[in-house]
Structure formats: C-alpha cells, structure tokens
Amino acid sequence: MTLDEMKSKWSKENDGGNYDELTMQKIVKDRVRKHTNTAFKYFWAAFVLQNGVYGMLCYVILKHWADPFITLPALLGIAIFIPFTVMMMKRYKSMGLVEQSSMIDFVQRRRELLENFYRFKKRYELVLIPVATFIGIFLVFELYVPGGCLDLSCGCGG
Numbered sequence: 001m002t003l004d005e006m007k008s009k010w011s012k013e014n015d016g017g018n019y020d021e022l023t024m025q026k027i028v029k030d031r032v033r034k035h036t037n038t039a040f041k042y043f044w045a046a047f048v049l050q051n052g053v054y055g056m057l058c059y060v061i062l063k064h065w066a067d068p069f070i071t072l073p074a075l076l077g078i079a080i081f082i083p084f085t086v087m088m089m090k091r092y093k094s095m096g097l098v099e100q101s102s103m104i105d106f107v108q109r110r111r112e113l114l115e116n117f118y119r120f121k122k123r124y125e126l127v128l129i130p131v132a133t134f135i136g137i138f139l140v141f142e143l144y145v146p147g148g149c150l151d152l153s154c155g156c157g158g
Contacts (some may be wrong), residue, residue: 025103032110036095039114043092050085053132054078060139070142077135084124091117 057074064070095113141149 028103028107032107035114036110039095039117040092043088046088047085050081053081060143064143070139073135073138077132077139080128080131080135084121084128087120087124088117091120 057077060074061071064074091113095110095117101109138149
C-alpha cells in the first residue's frame with residue numbers, strides 16, 4: 001500500500017482526520033499525562049527505596065553509636081542520598097503543578113522538566129551507585145563478617 005492510500009484509508013476511518021482544538025488538546029494532554037504517570041511511578045519507587053536506606057542507616061547509627069568506624073560511613077551514606085532526595089522531590093513537585101498555557105508550551109515544559117530530572121539523575125547516580133555500594137559492602141562486612149573488611153589474615157592457607 002502506498003503512503004497516499006494509507007492516508008486515504010486512515011482519513012476515511014477517522015472522520016477525515018479533522019479534530020477540533022479541544023479534541024487535540026485532550027489527546028495531547030492524555031499522552032503527556034501517561035508519560036508523567038510513568039515518571040511518578042519511578043518517583044514513588046525511588047522514594048520508598050531511599051526511605052528504606054535512611055531507616056537502615058539510622059538503625060546502624062543508633063545501634064553502634066559508640067563506634068565511629070561504623071557510624072561515620074553510615075552518616076556518609078545518609079549524606080550522599082539527601083541531595084538526590086531533595087532534588088527529586090523539587091523536580092516532581094514542579095511536574096505535579098497544573099500549568100494553564102498553550103498546548104505547545106505545556107508539552108515543551110513537561111518535556112523539559114523530565115529531561116532535566118533524568119539528566120540530573122544519570123549524572124548523580126554515576127557517583128551515588130559506587131559510593132553507596134562501597135558503604136553498604138563495608139558496613140555489612142564490618143558488622144557481620146568476623147574480622148571485618150580490614151582483616152586480611154583470614155587464615156586461608158597462610
């Protein structure tokens with residue numbers, strides 16, 4: 001089928017493809033809302049994860065308050081997550097505000113907000129993931145492995 005035949009067929013099936021301004025706005029806003037809802041699903045998953053991390057690290061701090069070898073890495077873990085949480089909440093709050101503007105401005109603003117957040121997320125996680133992983137491994141070994149991380153004499157054949 002040629003492009004003209006497909007266009008003709010589509011026009012016949014869709015009342016000539018003519019939509020009024022309100023119908024077009026509804027279609028566009030529905031699509032934007034779908035993408036925004038996907039981003040909000042990420043927000044809630046990340047927010048729950050971060051609160052879990054804060055809770056676990058606070059528990060470690062309270063339980064091992066007298067041991068700075070445990071407390072300081074846990075505090076560092078909390079400190080590296082706070083900027084991401086604050087920025088994420090600010091960006092999503094701005095996305096949640098309903099904007100009354102032209103359709104083009106509405107779509108461009110939503111796209112800009114999503115692009116800015118995901119660009120920030122990508123850059124921040126380049127640092128966050130390795131540091132958080134190191135802190136998590138360090139704390140697990142210090143708390144649950146006899147001798148901890150720094151004990152190199154594991155008694156393995158030596």
